[in-house]
Amino acid sequence: MNSNKIKIIFVLPNLLPGGAERVFSYLAQNIDAKKFNATLLIMGYSKDASYKIENITTVFLEKPRVLNGIPALYQYIRKNKPNILVSAVGHLNTVTAYMSFMFPKTKFISREVTVLSLDESFFKTKKFDLLGFLSNRRFNSFDKIICQSQDMLDDIKNSYKVSEDKMIVINNPITDGFNLKNQIAINTPIQYITVGRLSREKGIDRILKILTKLNFPFHYTIIGDGVEKDNLFSLIDQYGLKDKITHINFTKDVAIYLSKSDFFLQGSYFEGFPNCLIESCAVGTPVIAFKAPGGTKEIIEDGINGFLVENEEHFLEKLTAQHKWDPIEVRESVYTKFNKNLILQQYEDLFLNILKQ
Structure with a gap:
């Protein structure tokens, strides 16, 4: 040495x-x-x-x-x-x-x-x-x-x-392995994803509530584990969303799932610096996230790599918005900074x- x-x-x-x-x-x-x-x-x-x-x-x-x-x-x-x-x-x-x-x-x-x-x-x-x-x-x-x-x-x-x-x-x-996806067209049904710890501050419960109001086909993948898992599955059953949701405790293929998704959804009440957001953007998948204390607003550029929303009604509005996303632009927005x-x-x-x- x-x-x-x-x-x-x-x-x-x-x-x-x-x-x-x-x-x-x-x-x-x-x-x-x-x-x-x-x-x-x-x-x-x-x-x-x-x-x-x-x-x-x-x-x-x-x-x-x-x-x-x-x-x-x-x-x-x-x-x-x-x-x-x-x-x-x-x-x-x-x-x-x-x-x-x-x-x-x-x-x-x-x-x-x-x-x-x-x-x-x-x-x-x-x-x-x-x-x-x-x-x-x-x-x-x-x-x-x-x-x-x-x-x-x-x-x-x-x-x-x-x-x-x-x-x-x-x-x-941005760590290694998050490569730009090939697809540009939106999937049918539309694919949503959240990656993170299943705990109360992550606000996945309010995402589930919002998804019940959608009137078009969608699928929602949740990757993560945590103390709120049972409560979230009870909500999924209560809302009748079981057939529209896939849950994965842990996978080393997060980048692949992000690439196959159309939007990353973040419900957090606060964050430190959400790695999953820069990783989603790194593969070209835009984000819809609540405005929250922490690093989220340092990552999301409204209309460039996602939307920052004020409340549940605003979140629902952005889920149904017609907006053309450029995966290259989404990716570059984070690579220049992170x-x-x-x-x-x-x-x-x-x-x-x-x-x-």
């Missing part, structure tokens, strides 16, 4: 299916190997890995939960002495924040994944949450905080009183600059 390389550890809770897991592991694998000696450290089990990791040292701590892995994480950092440690996902970021005091020679960076104050209020309970209490006070422990969208940065700044100098906005990249070379360079610049501080 070249001793002049910057030693950097990327830490994730697990490699289960998810946007944060896929993008973060992609960054770790594709960072410039001439400058960085990167390791991907996973708190969870190797048997749960949904993504193939190549050309990078990957270590699984084989722990059932992040909290169970704290001693092993501490020992790994102590033994390997990285120049930089980057963690992602809130509860793991809380752990690394408080661990940073033990390693003053290592730069600690967090990558946030949601508009946190909205996430907290959406899932708020009356019980005292110690982890939540500690989480809200973690930010100033980091040397830098990566926000996926400007809304996320503004939220941390205003809700948690963090200096803007401590934060930086770096959007997610191509992998651009985003990787932003990460590398951050890592190089933080060591100068």
